Amino acid sequence: MTAAAHPTLTAARSRGAVRAAVSQGIRGLSLRTADGRWTGLDADIARAVAAAALHDPEAVDWCPVPATERLAVLARDRADLTVSNLTWTMGREAAHPVLFAGITCYDGxxxxxxxxxxxxxxxxxxxxxxxxxxxxxxxxxxxxxxxxxxxxxxxxxxxxxxxxxxxxxxxxxxxxxxxxxxxxxxxxxxxxxxxxxxxxxxxxREPMAAAVRDSDPHWFRLVRWVLHLLISAEHLEASGSDRRTAAELAGPHGPSAGVDEGWAARVLAAVGTYADVYARNLGAASGLDVPRGANELWTRGGLHYAVPLN
Incomplete structure (x- = not known):
């Protein structure tokens, strides 16, 4: 891996953290608790990226920003990733030097x-x-x-x-x-x-998505496949396979995104599958009990479709 080919990953490793832009505090998505820990679906997505990139899900510099700054912080290189209940729209992607790496939660x-x-x-x-x-x-x-x-x-x-x-x-x-x-x-x-x-x-329609700068295709690829890994792992588990199958299928492709072959296993060990992330932050155990609805797998009437990992 060369620094020139992987500038975002290289910079994150140099500082020892992924800089994640999150909300200023929305329970279930990204909220800082009294003990200083960030919780929520968006926060767990950031942890999953940090686990893949830096071998440590807690290696995150949390950047709470107002809604008006969610994409601006990427453009100004003050964040590496935005996961802040941000709706993916053509207008936003056309007006800012960003790309949406994938949908984290279907909403309205x-x-x-x-x-x-x-x-x-x-x-x-x-x-x-x-x-x-x-x-x-x-x-x-x-x-x-x-x-x-x-x-x-x-x-x-x-x-x-x-x-x-x-x-x-x-x-x-x-x-x-x-x-x-x-x-x-x-x-x-x-x-x-x-x-x-x-x-x-x-x-x-509010497809909330993770966003990155458009100048680093390798970072975009890594973030996108972290998201798809979570969904694919749930799909495989629901189909009777072990979630370790997802890690075994995805792991060998890690070097193409600048990480090692253990990236997928680290992600699943850190946050679990998409089902785990949703249940922990928005499901009954969270106290919010938000029905999965469109956020179910497509095989169960939802919109999340597991892209093949092989």
């Missing part, structure tokens, strides 16, 4: 409302002020959904998720609009979660 825009308000459908919120995050696809989604129905709402943008939550809980906004997976974590953190509910309707 949802609404957190107060149970006492008896809101049953997004249309019931027409004309109301809604809390959103600046730098996200939410305002565009709201305009498209309400506009197509001859309705409108007033998006109130907040750079900090904590400010958005505060505005919603204070009654300044009739709803908090965000990806439904993220809203599950927000709701669970409120003083009385039962006083709030997430509407069943979703108004958009």
């Amino acid at each position: 825009e949802g609404f957190l409302v107060r149970t006492a308000d008896r809101v049953e459908d997004p249309a019931d919120l027409a004309g109301r002020r809604l809390a959103v995050h600046t730098g996200t696809t939410t305002p565009v989604n709201l305009a498209a959904w309400y506009g197509s129905r001859g309705l409108s709402v007033e998006p109130a943008g907040f750079a900090d998720p904590a400010e958005a939550v505060a505005a919603y809980t204070a009654g300044e906004c009739a709803a908090y609009v965000l990806d439904r997976t993220a809203l599950a974590g927000i709701r669970a953190g409120l003083p009385d979660p039962r006083a709030h509910r997430i509407l069943p309707a979703s108004i958009s």
Whole structure:
């Protein structure tokens, strides 16, 4: 491996850590706990990449950023990887020097409302002020959904998720609009979660994905195959094989991405399969109990398709 051919991996090894841009704090996705440890699905994806690249899943420099900076930190070489509930869109990939390496979670825009308000459908919120995050696809989604129905709402943008939550809980906004997976974590953190509910309707497609700079194809390849390894390992296990089969199939291809043949075994030892990552951070054991839905394997009615590793 030459440094010129693998600049991102070489730099990460030199500093001893993968720099991962994550959210400023969303339970289930990326949240720093009281003891300083980052948890969540996005955090575990970063750990999986660090395990493959640096032999250590904890070799991560965590970079919590506002939504407006999630791609900018890559462009300015302040991060090697963005895993921050970031929706993959053509517009984002066309406007920034980045590539999306793969989908980490299929989601959709949802609404957190107060149970006492008896809101049953997004249309019931027409004309109301809604809390959103600046730098996200939410305002565009709201305009498209309400506009197509001859309705409108007033998006109130907040750079900090904590400010958005505060505005919603204070009654300044009739709803908090965000990806439904993220809203599950927000709701669970409120003083009385039962006083709030997430509407069943979703108004958009939000494929959340990991992003990297477009200048390093070898790093892009490694991150992409880390993601596919997690899904393929689950598929093989669900089909009656051992997850070690996935490591045996993927391992020999590691040198083409600048890592050794033990990369896949390290990833699975560090975070498990995609099923493990999801269950631990969003499933029943996490306290959020977000149904897998579209995040199931395609063989079980979901959208995650296991790309062959051989």
